[in-house]
Amino acid sequence: MSERGYLIKDQFAIHFITFSVIQWIDVFSRTNYADIVVESLKYCRANKGLRVHAWCIMSNHVHLIVSAVEPNRLSDILRDFKKFTSSNILKAISENNRESRKNWMLWIFRKAGERNSKNKDFQFWQQDNHPIQCENDKILETKLQYLHENPVRANIVRREQDYVYSSGIDYYTADKGLIELDML
Numbered sequence: 001m002s003e004r005g006y007l008i009k010d011q012f013a014i015h016f017i018t019f020s021v022i023q024w025i026d027v028f029s030r031t032n033y034a035d036i037v038v039e040s041l042k043y044c045r046a047n048k049g050l051r052v053h054a055w056c057i058m059s060n061h062v063h064l065i066v067s068a069v070e071p072n073r074l075s076d077i078l079r080d081f082k083k084f085t086s087s088n089i090l091k092a093i094s095e096n097n098r099e100s101r102k103n104w105m106l107w108i109f110r111k112a113g114e115r116n117s118k119n120k121d122f123q124f125w126q127q128d129n130h131p132i133q134c135e136n137d138k139i140l141e142t143k144l145q146y147l148h149e150n151p152v153r154a155n156i157v158r159r160e161q162d163y164v165y166s167s168g169i170d171y172y173t174a175d176k177g178l179i180e181l182d183m184l
Contacts, residue, residue, distance in 0.1 A: 007131070008074050008075050008078075008131050008133075009133065010133060011068060011073040011074045011075060012067060012068055012069075012070055012074070013067060013133050013134070013135075014051075014053060014065060014066070014067045014133070014134040014140065014184075015065070015066060015067065015074065015131045015132060015133050015134065016063070016064070016065050016131070016132040016134060016139075016143040016147070017063070017064045017065075017066060017078065017129050017130075017131050017132075018061055018062065018063050018064075018129065018130055019061060019062045019064075019082065019125050019126070019129060020060065020061040020125070020126045020128075021060045021061065021124065021125065021126070022108060022109060022112045022123055022124060022125070022126055023108055023112070024060040024061070025060055025105055025108060026059040026060050027059070027060065027089065027093075027105070028057050028058065028059050028060065028062075028165070029059045030099070032092060032096070033089050033092060033093070034057045034165050036085055036088050036089050036092060037057055037062060037085055037089075038057070038165070038178050038179060040081055040084055040085050040088075041055060041064075041081070041179050042179055042180075044077055044080070044081055045179070045180065045182075048072055048077045048080065049068050049069035049070075049071075049072030049077065050066055050067075050068060050069075050072070050074075050077045050081075051066060051067045051068065051069060051182040052064065052065075052066055052167075052179055052180075052181055052182060053065040053066060053067065053167075053181060053182050053183070053184050054144055054147050054148070054166075054167045054171070054181070054184070055147070055166060055167050055179060056147045056148065056150050056151065056163070056165065056166035056167070056168075057165040057166070058150055058151065058154065058165075059154075063146075063147040063150060065134065065140070065143060065144060065147060065184070066078075067182075078129065082125050085124075085125075086122070086123075086124035086125055089124060090106070090109060090122055090124055093105055093106060094106060106122075109122040109123060109124055110122055140184065144171070144184065147166070147167075148160040148166060148167070148168045148171060148172075150166075151163035151165075151166060151168075159172070160172050161173050161175075164177075164178070165178070167179065167181055170183070171183075
């Protein structure tokens with residue numbers, strides 16, 4: 001699953017995963033691109049056996065706490081998720097006539113793709129996901145807190161539950177967020 005030795009050993013265990021955009025480009029500062037990630041997570045949850053326990057989309061990366069339902073392998077789901085979201089986000093950027101950063105972003109994604117033999121043309125996500133298996137409650141609680149505090153630390157919101165693109169609302173209130181969760 002990874003070039004740097006970070007592998008998902010237990011395909012059905014709960015993992016904390018981070019996907020980062022190439023060169024940390026702030027793609028998800030535009031909601032139309034973040035919505036592609038949300039819809040893909042919903043699809044993977046409904047159709048591919050992905051269990052979404054917590055999530056947060058920041059401007060240039062995505063944090064997930066996820067697992068898979070047998071016989072679906074978490075590595076396979078995440079591979080398909082990254083492939084689908086990257087191609088659809090790149091398409092949305094290239095077709096967005098109002099995107100002031102279009103040429104610059106596509107140039108960077110093209111250059112990254114040229115340097116990576118695993119890609120045909122473009123590379124959107126960094127290769128490495130650095131999955132961390134949540135082997136006990138302490139790790140799980142630490143990662144859950146880190147994930148939800150991310151927008152607070154970035155001074156986007158004051159409280160975890162106020163950030164729309166995360167599961168904070170589900171964990172800190174009785175309300176429901178954008179994605180149905182498999183609560184921990």
